[in-house]
Amino acid sequence: MAAAGLPEGPGRSAEELRYYTASQWELVWWRLCRHRAAMAGAFVLALFALLGIFADFVAPYGGTSRDRDYIYGPPQIPRFWDDKGFSFRPFVYALKTERDPVTLRKIAKIDTDTRRYISFFVAGEPYRLFGLVPANTHLFGVEEGRIHLFGTDDLGRDVFSRLMFATGVSLSIGVLGVLLAEGLALVIGGIAGYFGGWIDYAIQRLTEVVRVIPVIPLYMGLAAAFPREWSNIQVYFAMTIILGLVGWPTLARRLRSHLLAQRNEDYVLAARLAGASSAWIIRKHMLPSFTSYIIVDVVISFPYVILSETALSFIGLGLRPPTISWGILLQEAQNVRAIEQAPWLFLPALFVIVAVLAFTVLGDGLRDAADPYAVRKS
Amino acid sequence: MTETSRYLRVLAGAGAVALTFQVAPIAVATAAECPAVTVADDQGIKGAFPQQFEKAELEKAAGCELRFKENPAIAELNRRIAGNPETLPPVAERLPEEPLVVAPYEAIGNYGGTLVGLSKATEAGTSDLLSIRHVNLFRYSDDLKTVVPNVAKSWSWNDDYTELTVKLRKGHKWSDGQPFTAEDIKFWYEDLILNPEIYPETPSRWLFAGKPMQVEVVDPQTVKMIFPVPTPGIVNRFAVDFGQPFQPKHFYKQFHIKYNPKANELAKERGFKNWAELVNNYYGGSDWKDVPSPLLKGTDTRVAPTLESHILVEETATGRRLVANPYFHMVDTAGNQLPYINEIEEQYVADKEVQNLKLTNGEVTYKMQAIFIEDYPLLKENESKGGYTVDLAPGLGENVFYAFNTTHKDPVLRKIFNDVRFHEAMSLAINRDEIKELVYLGQAEPMQATPAEPLTVTFVTDDQLNYMIDYDPDRANALLDEMGLRDSDGDGVRERPDGKPLVIRVVYSNQGAPVKLHELIRDYWSAVGVRADLKEVTSDEYRASANNNDLDLTVWKNDGTSGPTISQDTSRLVPPFGDYFNPGTGFEWAAWKRSGGKEGIEPPEDVKKLYDLATRFIQVPLGSEESNKIGREIVGIHVKNLWKIGTVGNIRGPVYHRNDLKNFKPFTAKSFDYYWAYSFRPVQWYLSK
């Protein structure tokens, strides 16, 4: 694509024409597509979202079903061949765990003589897709026995299945939390900006006060105040709303200063000289500059919300079993026993890390794409 | 005199002299040192009580003279005790005239070393380490059945168990060298426990049928406790209780208004509001020994004198340090003054994983409290790396119960919870074998909950323990169907008579039972159509809600049920089948009884019978035929009504000790009810070099 700066001479190519007549969004999109890391991030997130939405289908078992024969067992890796020969269909070995009489530890016993072939689109435990449509087809499974791609935890629950459900829960809560926070930021920032004067000043002061208090202690105090009858989910939504309340000052403040700065930019002056009204200027010129800003901010806030959920669940202020989320799975892995005897329980951490990295990289890419001055001296 | 006879006389004289010289050493030799009698090698010498002797008893049985020796470091340790005189009198003067002679388990120990232990915080998870240095009038021997003397030398009852006479040891001194006498026991009861400014309400456990006992000082070594009702169980209490029924009168006199009319002024000078606050600066307002000391509070450099084996010399927010008590009243069979171990270092570690790391790293000498079976595999695997051993010992009072609220505020639920078929169904729906495997790693036995811990009494029958513990969901379903609770809308949950779904809110604290257990129970009950919603709260919230009659059911460990406890404390036998900190059920029944029928709900006949039986139970000695008969009846009523549905019992838990800790005998029980290590004689532990 052509670099910034006016082309010289007549006879612009079709490409160049497309570039100059493209809308702002198309420009952003094109630049984003070129940012490979950001695209990778977007792809990963889309994958996670799919896994989460279709968790019931992708997971071979329910989130709380227990395998009595395979407790605290290591992951089973599907194979295509062994000393008995090659097989097109992947298979796993039959196995169970037995308790070592001295250490009481569960040891996995693999039966290399029995192959369990993996089939796809098998019938399994019933579930309701989106909570509405009853179904019982699962992406994969084995006819006899069970398959545990990521091993099992100490109650015999399949880690892979739980991870799928956790992905759905954590991502959806992340989305909700961020949307709430952004919505609040816009509303309150808008009010402050619109009314100005002492309301603006009061809100400013209040934001400073709230911003200054460390977040976790603030949560603790608030969480302790919730009524006893509330269920875990209710408590968590309340916490998310509060997260939003605490987060809005930052965004609102930045928007406000951004707007104030933009007011003095040349293009605004030019537009005014050309006779545009304030409303027009705001709508056509300033708003677009700040929506991209918002989008970037939204994407960058996701990791924060997700990590907050893990941290809060860890202290016991967030979600609690039987809900399944990344934070809950990590809490179950948070012990020395898991490090030494069941490291596969840390796999959810991998998902968290990848998701956070993906969001961050995507956010960076969006920001670079939306920022017209970044196309210099690459 | 002829030549011969003179010669014979000289010979006789020489012979006599020679004989004397032969005999004399023998005569001197009979006043020999006492043999090192140990439990491992008792050399045929036994005393009236197992594993210990009175001095005179040992000397007579072994034909020896006990010579006392002391810890070479004791003078230096003494200098670290604030308020003690600089120079120590010789050991024979520090010990009572009749010290308690302890036979070590394996060998006579060597002096020295520091025992490192962990607690969670200043007052959390500390009772384990408190029990190491604990003393009381009596103690349970490690068979957990025989009461033996400790501070007391002997005791006797009158015919109807209303007068207990206790003999103390002559020459027994407090840790600062001042004499310990019966006056200290009288002072403790009359001037602390009964004093309304120290205890605005006298703790009900020190009242007997609501009335105080009388403490009479017969002579400095003899005290008589006179009870308003027969109280045979009080000896058991003194053998297991954390509360030591004596306090240093000579020390507190100066702060107590009864003995020092200027106590209030003194208090104000020292910065306290009144004399009671000044006293509590040292006493801490309770019989617990882990209350913040003046050292932590910064109000003094010395603490109140003690009779325990170690005394506090340092306390911060991160831990405590104690040194050996130079005036401790026990010696071993070779005459060495106990304890062997110089110092105890107590560190606070709140996080379980950091604790696990410290344990597997061999940084801790001993720990029993707050180690759980789920960590056993980890600990066991690292034994050789860390240089320690971890054993399993049966826990007492660990059977987790689920008790439905029989006096629930919601009348529909109340009716359901009062139907015994419901309790039976819920009990039959539980797969106890699976619980045993998954939650307790196989180290338990399916067992019904009984108000008396079966390992500690002899009157619980197998039928009672096996009542309704089968895993029989079909029968459970049949019972629920019979009750009329059907699932008419096919959503998998039965409906109540008023049409709403039958949902039980299970509110729990993770201190009362392992969380995994609740998840399993929820699965079992929903399989028979009863939905359970889980909610975890803090212990305080749980207690507050439960005592306020706000919960659908209570769930906790079935503690406070061992023989010595129920023989003098009936709180588990009658409504609310528990106390403030471990509430049971039937709160309104308890209110009815308390108010004499004016408030609350009238309980069924079975419950009314219990009040009667319980009162009779504590008035007969534990283990007697009468006691067994009444006990069996009480347990029968409880089991029949299934107020508390039990899961598994005889749960074995880990006990950890480092390999350099010697004379450590694997515990036969792991329980607070017997005060942790107290019965297993930590005073004779030693650290090998």
Next chain:
Amino acid sequence: MLRFVVQRAVGMVVTMFFVSIMVFAIMELPPGDYADRYAFRKFSGTGVSVTESDIASIRRQFGLDRPAWQRYLSWIGGIVTRFDFGPSFAFETSANRVIGQRAGLTVVLLVGTLLLTYLLSIPIGIYAALRRQSLADYGLTVVSYLGLAIPNFMLALILLYVSVRYFGSTIGGLFSPEFEKAPWSWAKFVDLLRHLFVPAVVLAWSATALQLQTVRATMSDELNKLYVDAARARGLPEWKVIVKYPARLAINPVVSTIGFDVNRIFSELPIVALVLSLPELGELLIKSFLDLDMYVAGAILLMLTAIIVFMNFVSDVVLAFLDPRIKLEGG
């Protein structure tokens, strides 16, 4: 300049006033109060039936039955006039004493973390800006983002495990038992570093990620500016070109966000300290919230916030000193 400083100082006091009200409100939020806890402590396991009147009298004893505004005034009055934060119910002594014993470790952790953060982020950020879009740049970015992405409690546990198992260090507190009472020496200092290592790394890693990006971005912006080209054209050696202006300007945003960093660190510290069993203020804060030892919780919250507000003030002043534009805008 003086007017600016005074303005800011007044703003600081006003903010702290509102903060104190907010903190007090938080202290009041949880239902129940220490009287319930105290009853538990005093009578645990004794079979004493605790009645409401017992608890009420305990409440009176601690002065917890007075109306909220009265308690607020006496609390804030005590702090402002006597620097007395009230009693600690759990430890039966003054809150000051309890906090004092732990404040040292918290400050050391804070300073250590900040130092580590700046020592890492500034040079690396500059380097990354110079080698923009290169493999090194991407690599460093990913590594730093890992610090943000890995949940810090998990990282703390894993690092702790590794340091205990493979490096044999003891856990908990600032020093090993041998060095606690010993006078300062090189060995004691090394011991301190060994203990600080895990918490500082855990906390600094995520802080570094953010600062690194900021430094990198500002640095790149500056490097793109015309004066850099001009300086280069004039023949200044490369390193001088970088250090003389761009680097110094790149440090500006870092300075301006010190308060923000401190806030973040104080937010994460409680969890990390909990996992590592470090006796410092954040962990005490959690404990006192759970114990409803309100004066201690409030005092810690107030202190932490005061430090943050003060750091904000300092960074504003320093920034104004460095960059005159800020002063004129009035912030």
